[in-house]
Amino acid sequence: MTNHLGDIQNAKSIFIIGANPAVNHPVGFRHFLKAKENNGAKLIVVDPRYTRTAAKADYFAQIRPGTDIPFMYGMMNLIFENGWEDKKFIEDRTYGIDEIRKEAAKWTPEVVEDVTGVPAATLKEITEVFAKNRPGSVVWAMGLTQHTIGSSNTRIAPILQLILGNMGVSGGGCNILRGHDNVQGASDMANAPDSLPGYYAKNEATWKYFAKMWKVDYEWLQGNFVKPEWMFKPGFTLARWWAGVLDGKNGNDTIENAGDSLKALIVIGNGITSTAQQAKVQEGLDGLELLVLLDPFVNDAGVITNKKDDVYLLPAATQFETSGTVVATNRSGQWRSQVVEPLFESMPDHEILFELAKRLGYYDELTRTIRDSEGKIEWPEAATREIASIVKSIGLTGWTPERLKRHQANWDKFDEKTLMGKEGTEVAGEYYGLPWPCWTEKHPGSPNLYDINKPVMQGGMGFRNRFGLEHNGVNQLAGDGSAPVGGAQSGGYPEIKKDNIEKVLGITLTDEEREKMGATWATDASGIIAEKCMEKGIAPYGNARARAIVWTFVDQIPQHREPLHTPRQDLAQKYPSFEDKPNHYRVFTKYKSLQLSKDFSKEFPINLTTGRLVNFSGAGMETRASMYLSRITPEMFADIHPELAAKHGIKNWDFVWIHSPEGTKIKVRARVVPSVKPDTIFLPFHWAGYMQGVDMTGNFPDGTKPYAVGESANTVANYGYDIVTQIPETKSGLCRIEKA
Numbered sequence: 001m002t003n004h005l006g007d008i009q010n011a012k013s014i015f016i017i018g019a020n021p022a023v024n025h026p027v028g029f030r031h032f033l034k035a036k037e038n039n040g041a042k043l044i045v046v047d048p049r050y051t052r053t054a055a056k057a058d059y060f061a062q063i064r065p066g067t068d069i070p071f072m073y074g075m076m077n078l079i080f081e082n083g084w085e086d087k088k089f090i091e092d093r094t095y096g097i098d099e100i101r102k103e104a105a106k107w108t109p110e111v112v113e114d115v116t117g118v119p120a121a122t123l124k125e126i127t128e129v130f131a132k133n134r135p136g137s138v139v140w141a142m143g144l145t146q147h148t149i150g151s152s153n154t155r156i157a158p159i160l161q162l163i164l165g166n167m168g169v170s171g172g173g174c175n176i177l178r179g180h181d182n183v184q185g186a187s188d189m190a191n192a193p194d195s196l197p198g199y200y201a202k203n204e205a206t207w208k209y210f211a212k213m214w215k216v217d218y219e220w221l222q223g224n225f226v227k228p229e230w231m232f233k234p235g236f237t238l239a240r241w242w243a244g245v246l247d248g249k250n251g252n253d254t255i256e257n258a259g260d261s262l263k264a265l266i267v268i269g270n271g272i273t274s275t276a277q278q279a280k281v282q283e284g285l286d287g288l289e290l291l292v293l294l295d296p297f298v299n300d301a302g303v304i305t306n307k308k309d310d311v312y313l314l315p316a317a318t319q320f321e322t323s324g325t326v327v328a329t330n331r332s333g334q335w336r337s338q339v340v341e342p343l344f345e346s347m348p349d350h351e352i353l354f355e356l357a358k359r360l361g362y363y364d365e366l367t368r369t370i371r372d373s374e375g376k377i378e379w380p381e382a383a384t385r386e387i388a389s390i391v392k393s394i395g396l397t398g399w400t401p402e403r404l405k406r407h408q409a410n411w412d413k414f415d416e417k418t419l420m421g422k423e424g425t426e427v428a429g430e431y432y433g434l435p436w437p438c439w440t441e442k443h444p445g446s447p448n449l450y451d452i453n454k455p456v457m458q459g460g461m462g463f464r465n466r467f468g469l470e471h472n473g474v475n476q477l478a479g480d481g482s483a484p485v486g487g488a489q490s491g492g493y494p495e496i497k498k499d500n501i502e503k504v505l506g507i508t509l510t511d512e513e514r515e516k517m518g519a520t521w522a523t524d525a526s527g528i529i530a531e532k533c534m535e536k537g538i539a540p541y542g543n544a545r546a547r548a549i550v551w552t553f554v555d556q557i558p559q560h561r562e563p564l565h566t567p568r569q570d571l572a573q574k575y576p577s578f579e580d581k582p583n584h585y586r587v588f589t590k591y592k593s594l595q596l597s598k599d600f601s602k603e604f605p606i607n608l609t610t611g612r613l614v615n616f617s618g619a620g621m622e623t624r625a626s627m628y629l630s631r632i633t634p635e636m637f638a639d640i641h642p643e644l645a646a647k648h649g650i651k652n653w654d655f656v657w658i659h660s661p662e663g664t665k666i667k668v669r670a671r672v673v674p675s676v677k678p679d680t681i682f683l684p685f686h687w688a689g690y691m692q693g694v695d696m697t698g699n700f701p702d703g704t705k706p707y708a709v710g711e712s713a714n715t716v717a718n719y720g721y722d723i724v725t726q727i728p729e730t731k732s733g734l735c736r737i738e739k740a
């Protein structure tokens with residue numbers, strides 16, 4: 001999220017594409033409504049369903065799932081045709097927009113209408129409203145990401161903002177609404193299998209930096225890998241761990257895992273039934289030698305498996321029984337206090353992990369930097385300090401426990417629209433939660449990213465210089481006159497390193513400073529680079545151009561590619577998926593070979609999309625254990641349009657079978673509603689306990705069966721994974737329905 005929820009109140013238009021905040025972020029949605037009421041903001045919603053968010057919209061486009069790229073290119077085409085683009089912003093602060101302009105020209109309103117199903121007139125109206133009401137905020141969440149082209153979706157939306165000059169301004173930006181509590185913090189701490197905490201790439205220099213900061217031997221770290229080179233390879237993802245168990249047998253996708261398969265799975269706070277291909281997940285669970293579930297509730301993984309032995313449920317304490325920092329959707333750090341002692345025999349996750357480390361023989365190394373002289377763990381303060389001392393890449397240096405606690409104690413003293421601490425209070429001059437980057441212990445945090453109208457010491461910055469100084473002969477640094485105000489440089493500058501700091505900042509280092517300083521701003525344990533940069537109003541990570549071309553990706557600029565299972569095989573021929581990708585996070589992953597193998601829509605003619613309900617969360621284990629929340633929607637259902645229902649002789653609340661191209665099926669209620677189109681059904685994914693008509697809830701230990709149980713949408717969610725991130729394509733698949 002470049003800006004923050006309160007900042008949305010400053011928008012003149014809000015373009016929501018692939019999110020349903022009225023349901024999924026109902027508290028945050030208050031800011032959207034305030035923008036409408038107080039600022040006259042125009043609310044635009046693009047969604048395959050008429051959602052509760054759409055009900056509040058001024059403009060609504062009902063799009064075919066998986067066609068957001070054509071829609072946004074269509075907008076850009078009209079923007080360029082009418083000269084609505086921000087020419088100065090494009091000239092000074094971007095790279096590669098010419099390529100975008102060429103691609104956009106192909107997407108005339110008529111072509112867009114054919115591909116997306118949105119009338120040309122609606123596209124024109126929405127584009128004009130969004131272009132003429134600036135600043136405008138773009139908002140998305142899972143509607144854009146859960147596709148084979150999800151990563152391209154998340155690139156094209158920012159490009160739209162760059163073209164309109166809506167980036168780096170209050171009321172603008174890309175506001176990607178995060179999911180779980182602390183999902184931002186989890187990703188900052190390397191829950192992705194291809195990086196170290198703080199998004200540091202896994203290479204020798206970064207591993208050595210971490211080894212030094214953790215006070216462990218680099219060789220010891222490396223010795224824990226099966227072979228040294230495995231230290232640098234991405235691991236399996238949550239989406240496809242089961243392929244690691246199935247190991248290419250019975251026609252399953254093959255793996256590259258040093259010649260071995262996965263034997264054990266430890267699940268810490270994931271519902272498991274929330275991933276696609278549940279029939280495969282079940283097979284994977286059954287094939288494990290050891291399954292350990294750390295959860296405050298009985299995790300459904302233990303219920304849907306046929307495995308009888310070596311399944312362990314370890315009672316994890318909840319967030320109310322422990323303390324520490326979490327990170328909000330807008331990059332603000334938040335201190336959290338323990339409310340009650342862990343109940344019964346439950347333990348906080350970190351303590352369970354410490355016990356595990358003891359038994360695996362590396363407790364000493366794991367906890368070395370967070371123990372006091374007597375060997376007692378200083379939780380969570382020391383852990384917070386460790387994070388602050390290491391993670392320079394996203395600027396967590398300023399996040400000391402003392403500052404975060406002060407913010408927690410004074411959270412009524414911040415302005416919700418600017419996040420600024422109020423004058424005369426002890427948090428004056430700081431932004432709530434010190435949103436990262438917070439470069440030093442004196443830095444106030446950065447409420448809106450890439451804002452060059454503020455000095456760096458007040459949260460200003462340009463774009464990060466991450467991809468070299470030039471590409472194809474073009475300078476990648478920002479243009480002259482385009483730098484955070486009040487700094488030592490008035491134009492672009494490179495990321496700051498030991499060997500350029502004197503030149504860029506116009507300073508002379510002492511011998512001692514030079515000696516202590518790390519090689520780059522991101523690995524400078526001494527903190528001197530950041531301190532010097534702050535004195536001179538320079539962002540340590542440089543001031544570069546935002547690039548529209550990613551030269552290391554298969555699609556250097558975002559390209560439309562039809563979903564793997566498309567109702568338009570004619571368009572799959574024209575906009576085919578990717579070449580198959582061997583060794584995609586260790587698993588062979590099919591794209592074109594599957595997509596073009598046959599016209600799935602002949603047998604499975606209905607679009608299948610999935611998402612959320614307001615009363616349930618995620619895989620649903622926690623919320624379905626609540627009687628009150630379960631009463632709202634006690635049974636799993638599918639949203640089906642009245643015309644489609646009539647065609648199949650289905651009446652409201654009848655049972656229907658939904659069949660997927662993988663040969664799986666689920667039996668659910670039909671909720672007959674006009675919010676979906678007649679060619680599309682919508683499934684909420686919060687249920688579990690039944691597998692393809694089979695009731696498995698007898699596996700719940702006595703007294704733990706939730707109030708609501710049912711089929712998981714993910715049993716019929718289709719095969720398909722994003723080309724970069726491997727997120728499952730749960731938002732655009734195909735299915736067939738039949739009255740049960």
Ligand SMILES: Nc1nc2c(c(=O)[nH]1)N[C@H]1C(S)=C(S)[C@@H](COP(=O)(O)OP(=O)(O)OC[C@H]3O[C@@H](n4cnc5c(=O)[nH]c(N)nc54)[C@H](O)[C@@H]3O)O[C@H]1N2
Binds near residue numbers: 051142613732
């Ligand atoms: N009550 C509740 N709140 C939650 C959660 C919950 O489970 N319950 N989960 C939290 C989590 S983890 C997350 S990640 C967020 C997710 O928040 P959202 O992304 O808002 O959640 P979804 O309902 O999955 O999907 C959003 C919308 O995308 C639409 N959509 C589907 N396919 C497409 C497409 O191809 N294009 C476009 N433009 N739209 C599409 C769907 O119809 C849906 O309305 O919510 C968080 N908040």
Ligand SMILES: Nc1nc2c(c(=O)[nH]1)N[C@H]1C(S)=C(S)[C@@H](COP(=O)(O)OP(=O)(O)OC[C@H]3O[C@@H](n4cnc5c(=O)[nH]c(N)nc54)[C@H](O)[C@@H]3O)O[C@H]1N2
Binds near residue numbers: 142272316612621713
């Ligand atoms: N079809 C379809 N599938 C989807 C999505 C979709 O839109 N469509 N959305 C995807 C997205 S964005 C997400 S984030 C996932 C969400 O899916 P999950 O990550 O599976 O979400 P939850 O159900 O919230 O699972 C969290 C588990 O953690 C447990 N838990 C809660 N607190 C603690 C704690 O402090 N410690 C431990 N150890 N456990 C705890 C809960 O009891 C629960 O069992 O679903 C994904 N799956």
Ligand SMILES: [Mo]
Binds near residue numbers: 178179180183
């Ligand atoms: Mo999520």
